[in-house]
Amino acid sequence: MSFEQQICDQIPHLRRYATALCGDPGAADDLVQDCLERALRKRHLWRPSGRLRSWLFRMLYRLYINQRTSAPVRKEQPRADAGLDQTVAADQEDHVECQQALEALDQLPTEQRAALLLVALENPGYREAARILGVRVGTLRSRLSRARETLRQERDRPAVRRRTTALKRVK
Amino acid sequence: MISLGNRNAKHAVTDEELSAFADGQLPPHRARRVAAEIRAHPRFADRIYAYWRREAALWRALDPVFQESVPQIEAPRARRWPAAAALIVAALLVTGGALHMAGSGPAPARFADMVLQAYMQPARASGEVSGPRLFSGLGLQPLSQKQLQLAGREITEYRYHDAGSNRLALYEMDHHTAIQDGWFHVMSDKSVPLVRWQQGGKSYLLVGDMELAELTRTAMAMQQKISGPRGTSEQSVPAPTGAPSSAPANGTPAPQDAGTSRSSRPAAAGNNF
Numbered sequence: 001m002s003f004e005q006q007i008c009d010q011i012p013h014l015r016r017y018a019t020a021l022c023g024d025p026g027a028a029d030d031l032v033q034d035c036l037e038r039a040l041r042k043r044h045l046w047r048p049s050g051r052l053r054s055w056l057f058r059m060l061y062r063l064y065i066n067q068r069t070s071a072p073v074r075k076e077q078p079r080a081d082a083g084l085d086q087t088v089a090a091d092q093e094d095h096v097e098c099q100q101a102l103e104a105l106d107q108l109p110t111e112q113r114a115a116l117l118l119v120a121l122e123n124p125g126y127r128e129a130a131r132i133l134g135v136r137v138g139t140l141r142s143r144l145s146r147a148r149e150t151l152r153q154e155r156d157r158p159a160v161r162r163r164t165t166a167l168k169r170v171k
Numbered sequence: 172m173i174s175l176g177n178r179n180a181k182h183a184v185t186d187e188e189l190s191a192f193a194d195g196q197l198p199p200h201r202a203r204r205v206a207a208e209i210r211a212h213p214r215f216a217d218r219i220y221a222y223w224r225r226e227a228a229l230w231r232a233l234d235p236v237f238q239e240s241v242p243q244i245e246a247p248r249a250r251r252w253p254a255a256a257a258l259i260v261a262a263l264l265v266t267g268g269a270l271h272m273a274g275s276g277p278a279p280a281r282f283a284d285m286v287l288q289a290y291m292q293p294a295r296a297s298g299e300v301s302g303p304r305l306f307s308g309l310g311l312q313p314l315s316q317k318q319l320q321l322a323g324r325e326i327t328e329y330r331y332h333d334a335g336s337n338r339l340a341l342y343e344m345d346h347h348t349a350i351q352d353g354w355f356h357v358m359s360d361k362s363v364p365l366v367r368w369q370q371g372g373k374s375y376l377l378v379g380d381m382e383l384a385e386l387t388r389t390a391m392a393m394q395q396k397i398s399g400p401r402g403t404s405e406q407s408v409p410a411p412t413g414a415p416s417s418a419p420a421n422g423t424p425a426p427q428d429a430g431t432s433r434s435s436r437p438a439a440a441g442n443n444f
Contacts, residue, residue, distance in 0.1 A: 016237045020229070025236070098232035101225055119194060120226040121233060126196045145190040152221045 003043060006052045007036065013053070013122060014060055020105070020117045021064050031067070035060040057122070057132040061114060068110065104154045112147035115140055184208045189215060193222045283358055283365050283376060285321040286342040289328060290363070290378045306396050309389065310334040339379030339386070341393065345372070357387060366390040370397055 014035060018028035038059055039046075046055055105113050111133075118129050130140040184205055191197045192205045209215040305313070314330040319342075327343040358365040364383040367376045368390065375397075377390045 012237050016233050019236045020233050028236075094228075094231070097228045101228035102232050104225075105229070116226075117229070120229055123194075126191070126194070141187045141191055141196075144194075145185075145187040148190050148193075148222045148225070149186060151225045152218065155221065155225060 003046070003052075004040075007039060007056065010053055010056050011036070014056060016121055017057065017117060018060060018064070020121065021114060023102075023106070031060065031064055034063050038063070051128065053122075053124070054128050054132050057118065058134065061118075061133060064114075065110070100155065101151070104151050107154055108147050108150055112143045112150070115143040116147040116151075119144060184215065189218060190222065193219045283367060286326065286328075286340075286376050287363070287365065287378060289319050289321065289326070289342070290340050306393055309392050309396070311339075314338075333379075333381070333389070335381075337379060337381045339377065339381065339389065342376040342378070344374045344376075357383060368394060370394060
């Protein structure tokens with residue numbers, strides 16, 4: 001399988017991860033496209049013996065971190081589907097749980113979110129995930145653990161409390 | 172209650188171990204020990220179940236993104252999936268390295284808009300045809316060549332017909348656009364697809380009444396022809412002075428210009444491809 005075909009195979013995976021990281025489909029598509037462009041430009045750096053998935057995901061993650069670093073003030077951009085009614089799954093409970101899971105991700109620091117999403121969505125081994133994120137395996141384990149605990153505690157909190165804590169006192 | 176992050180002396184299991192256990196990433200001997208703790212303390216199992224359930228919800232929430240078909244055309248966005256997909260298709264055949272050259276010029280989008288306007292003008296053979304850029308073996312029938320002045324920049328337009336009588340035009344500009352690289356940039360959100368690239372100190376933009384994939388293939392073939400070994404590369408061929416034999420009265424170059432005898436022709440002066 002050629003280099004480019006292997007990249008094509010990874011596009012849905014990259015898109016899903018980018019969407020989860022960015023929280024915005026448009027920004028995610030831009031991020032993936034930047035990643036693909038860079039991958040093709042840097043293809044001479046890829047060793048066939050290496051894992052292309054790791055290489056691509058590491059590139060995507062670095063681009064994401066760089067973009068966040070260079071744009072400390074987050075710009076609010078209207079979503080492509082702004083104003084449209086959100087589709088509601090037939091299984092309301094399941095839909096709510098999915099929404100809560102996504103919202104809870106926002107509570108996490110970027111590094112923890114990236115680690116959790118990578119492992120949860122792509123299921124790489126810890127060594128591969130650590131290589132992608134550019135950290136040691138111990139650091140990855142720590143981030144995963146803290147992220148999961150945060151999500152679990154967030155889920156266990158009563159809904160009322162979750163809503164009220166969103167209100168801050170302003171003097 | 173289990174202490175967060177630290178080994179609990181009573182249970183000898185840390186949060187990190189539970190998390191790694193949930194992922195199946197513990198070494199066997201540690202996994203056996205954690206499994207024993209889980210059997211002894213069901214709340215550990217509850218926590219692992221909570222991890223899995225939360226991540227399963229994330230999976231379900233994001234699965235539609237995974238299932239979406241990648242090609243998706245949305246005009247308002249300049250950078251969409253067709254561009255990325257076509258970029259990969261283009262790279263299948265592109266072997267040239269990236270070109271990193273200094274220069275300043277119009278933004279690519281502006282360049283594209285300018286030439287698109289020119290392309291939409293009715294095809295009108297210029298009386299100044301000196302010789303078309305030749306691309307043998309591509310089945311292109313040269314129609315015309317003319318110099319355009321767009322936003323103060325000189326752009327050369329080469330028009331062709333392909334074998335299916337689809338018209339296409341190659342635009343050549345001496346200056347680089349603002350983005351300096353050696354990539355094929357496809358623009359599918361225009362009324363007709365465009366492919367832009369830079370090569371040998373020039374910017375090229377190919378426009379055509381055809382599918383983006385077909386246009387991209389043609390652009391790649393052109394790029395290869397232009398960057399071919401000296402002496403075999405396709406060049407603009409200056410018409411013999413005072414001998415309009417290659418340009419009939421209507422300004423259309425002779426069909427043999429798309430032929431194969433270019434190697435015997437001199438390369439245009441100043442062309443350093």
